[in-house]
Amino acid sequence: MSKFYGIGTGPGDSSLVTVKAVNTLKKLDVLFAPQPKEGGESLALSIVKEYILPKTEIKQRHFPMNFNDEERINAWNKIAKSIENEVKSGKNVGFITLGDPMLYSTYVYILELLRGKVEIETIPGISAFSNIASSQNFPLVMDREALVILPCTADEEKIDFTLKNYNSIVLMKVYKNFKEIIKKLKKYDLIKYAILVSNSSQDREIVYHDLENIREDQISYFSTILINKENYHNK
Amino acid sequence: MSKFYGIGTGPGDSSLVTVKAVNTLKKLDVLFAPQPKEGGESLALSIVKEYILPKTEIKQRHFPMNFNDEERINAWNKIAKSIENEVKSGKNVGFITLGDPMLYSTYVYILELLRGKVEIETIPGISAFSNIASSQNFPLVMDREALVILPCTADEEKIDFTLKNYNSIVLMKVYKNFKEIIKKLKKYDLIKYAILVSNSSQDREIVYHDLENIREDQISYFSTILINKENYHNK
Numbered sequence: 001m002s003k004f005y006g007i008g009t010g011p012g013d014s015s016l017v018t019v020k021a022v023n024t025l026k027k028l029d030v031l032f033a034p035q036p037k038e039g040g041e042s043l044a045l046s047i048v049k050e051y052i053l054p055k056t057e058i059k060q061r062h063f064p065m066n067f068n069d070e071e072r073i074n075a076w077n078k079i080a081k082s083i084e085n086e087v088k089s090g091k092n093v094g095f096i097t098l099g100d101p102m103l104y105s106t107y108v109y110i111l112e113l114l115r116g117k118v119e120i121e122t123i124p125g126i127s128a129f130s131n132i133a134s135s136q137n138f139p140l141v142m143d144r145e146a147l148v149i150l151p152c153t154a155d156e157e158k159i160d161f162t163l164k165n166y167n168s169i170v171l172m173k174v175y176k177n178f179k180e181i182i183k184k185l186k187k188y189d190l191i192k193y194a195i196l197v198s199n200s201s202q203d204r205e206i207v208y209h210d211l212e213n214i215r216e217d218q219i220s221y222f223s224t225i226l227i228n229k230e231n232y233h234n235k
Numbered sequence: 236m237s238k239f240y241g242i243g244t245g246p247g248d249s250s251l252v253t254v255k256a257v258n259t260l261k262k263l264d265v266l267f268a269p270q271p272k273e274g275g276e277s278l279a280l281s282i283v284k285e286y287i288l289p290k291t292e293i294k295q296r297h298f299p300m301n302f303n304d305e306e307r308i309n310a311w312n313k314i315a316k317s318i319e320n321e322v323k324s325g326k327n328v329g330f331i332t333l334g335d336p337m338l339y340s341t342y343v344y345i346l347e348l349l350r351g352k353v354e355i356e357t358i359p360g361i362s363a364f365s366n367i368a369s370s371q372n373f374p375l376v377m378d379r380e381a382l383v384i385l386p387c388t389a390d391e392e393k394i395d396f397t398l399k400n401y402n403s404i405v406l407m408k409v410y411k412n413f414k415e416i417i418k419k420l421k422k423y424d425l426i427k428y429a430i431l432v433s434n435s436s437q438d439r440e441i442v443y444h445d446l447e448n449i450r451e452d453q454i455s456y457f458s459t460i461l462i463n464k465e466n467y468h469n470k
Binding site: 016 | 241243245249250251252253255258264279335336337338339343347349350355356358359360361362365366368369370372373374375376377378379380381382383384385386388389390393396397400401435
């Protein structure tokens with residue numbers, strides 16, 4: 001039976017895709033890939049390109065990021081409708097998304113538009129934060145500890161609340177208000193337990209250990225801060 | 236140059252291993268696999284067995300879970316020392332761990348014992364919670380939302396605090412005090428937004444949507460609750 005597959009590509013390195021994702025990519029008739037803008041290059045597509053067979057038709061589409069706008073909702077509806085039609089005509093249709101499909105991915109909007117209309121299978125991916133932790137040998141949580149994943153676009157109150165009350169924190173979208181975040185990390189005495197990594201596992205990856213001396217204009221869109229106050233080495 | 240590799244196996248299904256993990260397993264001279272008890276079957280080993288070449292020597296070892304005990308620390312030190320010796324003799328040595336190595340894995344103890352002594356490369360894995368979310372088409376977080384991952388072995392105060400203040404929560408180790416947790420999910424009006432999955436991606440996987448009617452003795456060691464109060468479908 002034909003299906004719609006949502007596939008997590010991981011953070012950038014093609015080898016961080018799962019075997020299941022590779023097997024799924026190979027059975028697709030059609031693959032939808034998100035483009036940053038009309039005519040732009042799809043990062044997700046560049047990650048999985050080596051696994052796609054010639055029989056698969058690739059459709060790059062621009063997916064507007066903001067969902068709360070009529071024009072954009074119409075664009076999403078149109079793409080969802082065309083996926084629905086392809087699946088109903090007997091084709092296996094894929095949609096690739098960076099990182100993990102269930103964590104901060106616009107794939108969720110397509111999923112919700114197609115739910116109940118076609119069979120849907122979602123295949124997880126390695127999140128940037130998980131790859132940063134492993135590639136930096138930076139343990140995130142052990143035993144009874146909690147981990148909070150927080151976008152820096154959250155309410156300021158929520159950011160302060162989290163920094164104050166938890167020891168292990170992943171901060172996403174740090175480019176938005178970088179200076180303010182660094183100030184807060186100093187205020188809550190977290191800065192010495194933090195690392196920042198841009199473009200994890202990509203050619204342009206940069207690792208920063210001294211967060212106080214990063215210039216704001218150095219911070220790329222794909223930057224993540226990991227914080228862990230625990231020191232497992234002395235336990 | 237020879238290295239020590241920590242490799243995440245994902246939650247259970249062999250196809251949820253990354254291509255990088257497969258490639259790394261194929262170059263190992265020695266692979267250490269954790270056993271639940273002396274002579275027991277290693278779940279992590281059963282996941283990756285199909286990727287291991289005949290040249291790789293497999294060493295199953297019992298790794299005591301509690302680290303705060305002299306006898307156990309000695310056991311870990313002994314295993315770390317033997318890994319160190321193998322790597323220094325020119326061998327590529329691997330250690331496999333369920334899920335993701337940087338999230339609640341005893342691999343971290345071995346990592347800390349070997350840090351600075353041999354070259355270490357850690358390869359991330361799909362966490363059970365991430366696979367549950369994808370396989371159940373259960374989005375965890377979007378946009379400006381925070382996600383908290385919390386073991387139910389945490390202080391009760393921390394559990395209440397998290398359930399009260401966050402909308403998206405992953406509860407791990409729910410078998411420990413299952414009845415109490417269900418009571419709390421009712422108290423904070425979260426139970427209708429929750430699912431529970433045992434043994435995700437394994438043959439014995441069970442999915443529960445009606446958490447109030449699960450008997451405590453049905454709950455296996457590998458059970459996770461996902462909670463998300465947001466409803467993306469109507470946005």
